[in-house]
Amino acid sequence: MTTTQSTTGELPIPVAGAATSGGRQRTAMRTHMCGDLRSDHVDQTVTVCGWVAHRRQHGQSLTFVDLRDHSGIIQAVVDGSVDVRTEYVLRITGTVAVRPEGTANPALATGEVELRDCEVQVLSVATPPPFPLDDRADSVDEATRLAYRYLDLRRDRMQRNLRIRSAVLAAMRSALAPLDFVEVETPLLMPSTPEGAREFIVPSRQFPGSFYALPQSPQLFKQLLMVGGTDRYFQFARCLRDEDLRADRQYEFTQLDLEMSFVDQDDVLDVTSAAVLAAARAVTGGPVPPIERMSWHEAMNRFGVDKPDLRFGMELVELTAVFAGSGFKAFAGAEAVKGIRVPGGSASHNRRKLDDLTARAKGLGAKGLVWMRVGPGGELESPVAKFLSAEELAGIVAATAAVAGDLLLLVADEWATTCEVLGQLRNDLGRPPAGEGPLRFVWVVDFPLFVGVDPGTGRPKPGHHPFTRPHPDDVDKLETDPLAVRSRAYDLVLNGWELGSGSIRIHESGLQQRIFGILGISPAEAKARFGFFLTPFGYGAPPHGGFAVGIDRLVAILAGEENIREVIAFPKTQSGLDPLTGAPTPVTDRQLRELGVRVVTAPAPAPAPAPGQGQGPVAV
Structure with missing residues (x-):
């Protein structure tokens, strides 16, 4: 039941007979959405609200107004002249009628009907937009579109993408809820863990000279939740990495993050598969092929990459x-x-x-x-x-x-x-464009635990994070042939895009110390860097593993977009700027003094990370 605000300023009261229209919500201001009206509504008096998409004046006797909301467009025929312009916000009450013979518009879902005997109320006037709010905007410079993102979002393409994203999140949450997962929010302010990608640092006002870091992922906290007996955790986590941007990378991104106790690799893969396939079905409306599986070595031998595109x-x-x-x-x-x-x-x-x-x-x-x-x-x-x-x-x-x-x-x-x-x-x-061909998911498993040797130290370099469990069949090779050791790490790939990574974790202190020793991390260094994380494991850690799915990338593929910026409401440009808000911006001297921070000339940018290093879609 919907509500409307009483004119006397009292609390909202129920609207008698309030109902949905075509699955959409009826409110005090409208009875239907513009795109819901069909021939079975003929002779009904309806009220719609939206923006003027087009206005056509036929002399002084008739005005045709195409009114648009996110559901679609309806044509309203207004007697006489009405002074409205493109993007004015209107409320129109009229009677649904069949369009005259020969005037139906097959390009519109509402093209067989129109509104007549219309009463028009102007709710808001509008300045002419800087670019057309239709498909022609696709050729507009991206910086201009992002500077006026609130206008860009009115377009069918962007509305569709946002609703695909919402459907993906809802389907994933619904898939996990019956499996006894607990949704937990982890901190956004945490200590710096510089062994991963470059972090965003936040100065502390109360502790001058000390800093928080924004999370690259909830990795450490979700494992601590397993130590805490949560057993099955998930969240749609906001993560941030100060890495160079590209078509499939933003400073801030969203991932479905999950962790499970007392599981092996197949358990994690099965649960993640269920969530991802539910999301795909929610968008496509039909069956989705099951997720294939291959080893990292097979993927490299057959496709030359560890994120193979199986569509061709x-x-x-x-x-x-x-x-x-x-x-x-x-x-x-x-x-x-x-x-x-x-x-x-x-x-x-x-x-x-x-x-x-x-x-x-x-x-x-x-x-x-x-x-x-x-x-x-x-x-x-x-x-x-x-x-x-x-x-x-x-x-x-x-x-x-x-x-x-x-x-x-x-x-x-x-x-x-x-x-x-x-x-x-x-x-x-x-390789076909993102929107062409079937959805071809594949799990890539058995990644190498180490990827080459660091020329500076002569020690193996971890292929994942240092808490990744080695393959049980290869543990005896850790010290003698470390580059031949496989890991219990796995990636999920869709149409050549890496959706995310995960692993079974090390939960025993002895095995963890062996890995640290191979990497050249002394017990003292391990305590200094990871003490707050490792100490709890001494109180009894269950075997556990997890995964994280990059939501932006998944939605982009399901929407047929080549760039994740098209499925994010307010993204940054590839240079990291926000044309809408002007961020990043300087702060005042007073703010800097409060934080104990002084601005100096920045050093030259660090070299780009080597292939395979730096930000992926998720950290696990």
Whole structure:
């Protein structure tokens, strides 16, 4: 039941007979939403409210007003002339009627009807907007759109995106509630933990010279909730990282953060899958394929990346055995030789484009790129073809299943370089736009516990955070062959976008000390950096694990957007500025004195983090 404010200033009172209209809320000011009206409302007197999308004057006898709210547009036919302009806010009461024959508008859901005998009330006048509030705004400079974001949000595209986001959150919450999860809010002011991405620092007024940090994630607190017996926790957490921005990254972002006690990896994956698939079904309205699963090693071998896009083929093909005894030195001496087949790519790639692909491969770290065109009879045209035997050429065709007109791209190098270069070329040449094709989720599991060696210390570098549990089958290799140790870490990927990461945690002090020792973290340093986190584990920590789903990225994919800024109500630009509010802005000298802070010339920016470091969509 809805309420209306009494004119005497009393508390709100019930509205008799208040009901929803087409699933939308009826209020004291309107009976229906603009987009709800259909032919079954004919002869009903209705009241709608909204903004003027268009006004057309027919002499002095009639005025046509297209009134818009977030649900759609309804045409109102007003007798005489009415002095309204675009974006005026109106309340119109009229009778629903069928449009005259030949005037229906099939482009509108309400296009068969209109309002007649209209009474118009102007609720608010409006200055002409700086850009049209329709699809033409997509070509407007983004900084202008963000400076007037409150106008940009009136557009159908933005309203749709916000409602998709709301549906995603509601579906996830509904999926977790029956599973005995407890929603808990964790602190926004916390100590600095500089082992992760760059943080936002907040000076303390009461403790001059000391600082809080804004959370990169609720990681530490959600694990402490497990120590505290919460058993199953979740929240839609706001997280912040002071990292360079891009299409899929903002300073502040939202993640579905969860943690579970007395579980193994499959338990966490099953619960997260249920929440994510519920969100996808809520948006698409239909079935969603189950989430596939593959190891990190398989993902790299087949797709060249740890966030594979499964919507298209062009998988990497293993060719190392083909060249095992080759006389072509570039192939014979390589750790790995792989290739990809670009269907029909011969015709679309002239020599200039092939040179560009070679330059791209070298820019990605390869020593070179071998290209081969497949001729009408299956023969291979390539600058290196004369150096290869007939058996090798036939082996390439057989392994890649090449047919006439295809283009083959081969890389020979170290295994990791070969995979990564071809993986990027695969995405460059074949990846569909965000809104095309099916939804293809995949779990990538068994990530390496360590990723290479720090040249400065000679010690292994953690692939995740230092609290990630090693794979039980590899624990005996921790000290002897650490780079061969797999972890109990896992990523969720959708259409080539990493949605989030998670892991089973280390809950035993002995194993944790072994990991710290391998990383070169002494007991004293561990106590100084993580003491408030590690001490509680001495009071009995359950086995536990968790995950975090990047909401902005998930919603962007479900909405068919290439940029997460389009699914965030008030985002920053890629430079980190807010054109709407002008943030960041200077503060007064008085504020600085209260905080014990003095502004000095900033040093040169630090170099960008290495690939795989810095901000991902979530921290887990």
